[in-house]
Amino acid sequence: MKKKxxxxxxxxVMVVAMSTALxxxxxxxxxxxxxxxxxxxxxxxxxxMSQTITSVDPHEDTDAATRCVLFNVxxxxxxxxxxxxxxxxxxxxxxxxxxxxxxTFTIREGIxxxxxxxxxxxxxxxxxxxxxxxxxxxxxLSSVSDISVPDDSTVVIxxxxxxxxxxxxxxxxxxxxxxxxxxATNPIGTGPFMITEFEEGEYLDMAKYDGYWSELxxxxxxxxxxxxxxxxxxxxxxxxxxxxxxxxxxEQAEALGxxxxxxxxxxxxxxxxxxxxxxxxxxxxxxxxxxxALNYAIDRDEINDTLFAGESQLIQTHGYPRVAWYNSxxxxxxxxxxxxxxxxxxxxxxxxxxxFTIKVPKEYDQHVQTAEIISNQLSKIGVTAKLDKVExxxxxxxxxxxxxxEATVVGFDAASLAPSTWYVRYYTTSxxxxxxxxxxxxxxxxxxxxxSIDEDEKMELYGQLQQILAEEAxxxxxxxxxxFVALSADFTGYVSYPLSAIDLTTIKAAK
Amino acid sequence: MRYFLKKLSSLIITLLVISLxxxxxxxxxxxxxxxxxxxxxxxxxxVEQLRExxxxxxxxxxxxxxxxxxxxxGDFGASYRYSTKTVSELIASRLPVTVIMAVMSFIIIIxxxxxxxxxxxxxxxxxxxxxxxxxxxVTMAIPSFFLGIIITYIFGIILNLFKAGDYISPQKDFWAxxxxxxxxxxxxxxxxxxxxxKYLRNSLLAEVNKDYVRTAYSKGNTKDQVFKKHIFRNAxxxxxxxxxMVAAEILAGSLVIEQVFGIKGMGNLLVTSISSRDYPVVxxxxxxxxxxxxxxxxxxxxxxxxxxxxxxxx
Numbered sequence: 001m002k003k004k005x006x007x008x009x010x011x012x013v014m015v016v017a018m019s020t021a022l023x024x025x026x027x028x029x030x031x032x033x034x035x036x037x038x039x040x041x042x043x044x045x046x047x048x049m050s051q052t053i054t055s056v057d058p059h060e061d062t063d064a065a066t067r068c069v070l071f072n073v074x075x076x077x078x079x080x081x082x083x084x085x086x087x088x089x090x091x092x093x094x095x096x097x098x099x100x101x102x103x104t105f106t107i108r109e110g111i112x113x114x115x116x117x118x119x120x121x122x123x124x125x126x127x128x129x130x131x132x133x134x135x136x137x138x139x140x141l142s143s144v145s146d147i148s149v150p151d152d153s154t155v156v157i158x159x160x161x162x163x164x165x166x167x168x169x170x171x172x173x174x175x176x177x178x179x180x181x182x183x184a185t186n187p188i189g190t191g192p193f194m195i196t197e198f199e200e201g202e203y204l205d206m207a208k209y210d211g212y213w214s215e216l217x218x219x220x221x222x223x224x225x226x227x228x229x230x231x232x233x234x235x236x237x238x239x240x241x242x243x244x245x246x247x248x249x250x251e252q253a254e255a256l257g258x259x260x261x262x263x264x265x266x267x268x269x270x271x272x273x274x275x276x277x278x279x280x281x282x283x284x285x286x287x288x289x290x291x292x293a294l295n296y297a298i299d300r301d302e303i304n305d306t307l308f309a310g311e312s313q314l315i316q317t318h319g320y321p322r323v324a325w326y327n328s329x330x331x332x333x334x335x336x337x338x339x340x341x342x343x344x345x346x347x348x349x350x351x352x353x354x355x356f357t358i359k360v361p362k363e364y365d366q367h368v369q370t371a372e373i374i375s376n377q378l379s380k381i382g383v384t385a386k387l388d389k390v391e392x393x394x395x396x397x398x399x400x401x402x403x404x405x406e407a408t409v410v411g412f413d414a415a416s417l418a419p420s421t422w423y424v425r426y427y428t429t430s431x432x433x434x435x436x437x438x439x440x441x442x443x444x445x446x447x448x449x450x451x452s453i454d455e456d457e458k459m460e461l462y463g464q465l466q467q468i469l470a471e472e473a474x475x476x477x478x479x480x481x482x483x484f485v486a487l488s489a490d491f492t493g494y495v496s497y498p499l500s501a502i503d504l505t506t507i508k509a510a511k
Numbered sequence: 512m513r514y515f516l517k518k519l520s521s522l523i524i525t526l527l528v529i530s531l532x533x534x535x536x537x538x539x540x541x542x543x544x545x546x547x548x549x550x551x552x553x554x555x556x557x558v559e560q561l562r563e564x565x566x567x568x569x570x571x572x573x574x575x576x577x578x579x580x581x582x583x584x585g586d587f588g589a590s591y592r593y594s595t596k597t598v599s600e601l602i603a604s605r606l607p608v609t610v611i612m613a614v615m616s617f618i619i620i621i622x623x624x625x626x627x628x629x630x631x632x633x634x635x636x637x638x639x640x641x642x643x644x645x646x647x648x649v650t651m652a653i654p655s656f657f658l659g660i661i662i663t664y665i666f667g668i669i670l671n672l673f674k675a676g677d678y679i680s681p682q683k684d685f686w687a688x689x690x691x692x693x694x695x696x697x698x699x700x701x702x703x704x705x706x707x708x709k710y711l712r713n714s715l716l717a718e719v720n721k722d723y724v725r726t727a728y729s730k731g732n733t734k735d736q737v738f739k740k741h742i743f744r745n746a747x748x749x750x751x752x753x754x755x756m757v758a759a760e761i762l763a764g765s766l767v768i769e770q771v772f773g774i775k776g777m778g779n780l781l782v783t784s785i786s787s788r789d790y791p792v793v794x795x796x797x798x799x800x801x802x803x804x805x806x807x808x809x810x811x812x813x814x815x816x817x818x819x820x821x822x823x824x825x
Binding site for chain 1: 676
């Protein structure tokens with residue numbers, strides 16, 4: 001009897017449970033048909049992004065991920081190529097005066113905005129002014145003294161002092177003046193793709209713009225899907241929910257099946273152990289011999305082999321091996337040599353080693369692991385490197401802005417292709433000289449390099465700056481890390497850029 | 512009525528205290544909202560400008576009062592991270608999916624754990640009980656992110672019953688969303704089922720040996736009647752409290768499961784807002800979670816009255 005009653009209750013509950021399950025199933029089947037409808041307007045190509053994009057206003061201060069995506073939607077008077085050089089875009093032609101103060105642009109004939117309206121010189125003037133007013137972070141356009149519009153297709157920009165690198169700032173997006181009120185939410189540009197839908201926190205869809213000034217042979221539409229966690233992104237790749245994903249680890253790249261091709265490229269990042277050259281809490285780091293000792297004691301190959309399967313480009317200075325400005329002579333300044341390192345420490349009076357702390361942003365596995373390997377390597381010369389894992393926002397305010405640290409592991413990307421923006425990081429009075437590096441000769445050569453308008457001379461001078469950074473051991477520069485990109489075997493044409501850009505115009509269906 | 516007013520005032524006081532605490536907590540933790548938005552190469556002037564725009568340059572009490580004045584009118588301000596969105600818009604877009612998933616998980620939890628709990632109690636220390644017990648121990652011991660990954664692999668990648676990453680918001684396609692949420696809901700439900708089963712089993716066993724049960728039998732009741740009218744009802748009281756806690760927890764949004772399955776609900780919003788120091792959003796999310804807990808507690812008090820006639824509030 002007792003048994004029966006329990007069975008009865010159980011069966012009653014089961015009926016409820018089953019009927020809910022059935023409900024869910026009916027829900028499932030109707031969902032099936034509607035998601036079938038839905039797939040027809042799901043874009044052709046789905047690009048997985050590990051960061052969420054929060055703004056589509058190209059003039060706002062944006063992070064690297066936003067710049068990567070918006071590269072397809074907006075163009076400046078000039079735009080960068082995959083080789084890292086600038087080519088005309090909205091302008092078809094430009095002339096730089098001999099003293100590099102006056103830049104004259106001819107607007108491309110027949111070029112239109114995504115709404116079909118022609119681009120005029122006043123749109124260009126408007127865009128540069130809006131960018132200067134909106135972008136609070138960069139003072140890139142602050143040197144402009146005058147923008148004049150002699151006719152509808154000509155723009156003349158005058159800057160207050162000679163600067164041949166000013167052209168790099170003119171990748172600033174050109175927007176339509178008549179759309180001013182909606183620029184922040186629905187900006188209209190001239191790029192090969194136009195935004196069709198922006199779903200907060202989920203995705204950004206774009207479609208090919210048929211009126212683009214150049215012939216396009218690529219996919220018709222793309223969705224940039226925001227996936228916050230790298231693990232989740234990889235799972236989505238394994239279940240074929242996305243077609244392309246960057247920044248895979250070597251193990252992940254190896255484990256992927258035939259559905260994906262792996263493209264090995266570089267992150268265009270200067271990855272290193274950055275040292276506070278003026279650390280009060282650790283006087284040892286103020287001594288050049290100690291910094292050189294660290295350079296000898298850190299085995300760059302081991303880091304490269306462990307984390308990037310040996311595919312990274314090793315460096316010994318603040319230089320990007322992929323661009324023409326790189327001084328490759330610096331590459332063998334230091335060899336892995338613990339004996340030499342110990343000698344240098346002894347010379348500097350740190351025979352028994354010393355202790356310092358590496359503050360590392362904990363969100364970035366690659367940085368944390370590198371710091372762990374370094375700490376282990378340094379223990380062999382009697383130096384104790386302690387790890388302090390901090391949140392990224394804390395890192396920005398304490399380490400980068402506050403310069404309250406002894407050492408850190410981080411990477412610097414190239415936000416701009418202008419070399420002056422890279423080397424100003426070590427200029428004594430510069431606001432972003434966060435390593436407190438200070439060297440009179442360096443400052444002198446930097447001033448010359450910026451002022452020079454002769455390309456060969458510039459190349460020579462920037463080369464010398466890299467030499468100084470290597471010899472003075474400003475920090476321990478390690479590598480431009482390898483980047484493993486997975487691209488669905490159904491597509492081809494992924495091209496890596498030397499700055500934050502994803503180019504959809506080269507991606508097409510595989511034949 | 513008086514009871515209701517009393518509860519309401521305690522709800523308001525709780526919300527005030529919590530909002531003040533979270534406000535204070537965020538001014539203590541390191542990391543600056545303006546810097547988080549502008550990134551590494553912002554000029555100091557730009558940072559100052561933005562701090563002024565957000566009102567971060569003002570003293571804490573002033574900022575709190577200003578926030579409070581807006582909040583009571585339902586205006587939680589603008590998000591720092593999304594320059595064109597208000598906090599209310601963000602919450603409104605994220606809340607539905609969290610609620611749907613909570614309801615689905617709750618149905619699964621109740622539907623599975625009550626029969627299992629009864630079976631375990633009925634056959635205590637016999638094979639069915641042992642099997643259930645082992646099952647509960649295992650599901651409770653697995654960390655939820657790992658459970659999520661296992662479910663994704665088995666049901667998503669091997670059995671192809673759903674496609675990881677195919678999430679679609681309920682506003683776009685309700686049924687497709689519900690379908691996608693089935694497995695995440697199971698992942699949320701499993702550890703909770705284990706706990707409810709254990710709770711219910713122990714509670715039932717504790718009741719069976721009480722004096723009133725013997726009295727009930729002596730009055731000529733059948734086992735069936737005793738169980739339904741007496742044991743089960745009394746055993747439910749502590750379980751209700753526990754189930755209510757579970758309900759509050761899943762309504763607050765599962766931080767981990769949402770992350771693993773790529774679901775853009777409240778949990779995901781809270782995590783990303785904290786890491787980008789988007790205080791207005793975090794503040795509103797905290798208020799939401801607090802309200803859920805307090806309101807559910809209130810509902811539990813009412814349920815007590817229905818389950819236990821001795822409990823009467825005036």
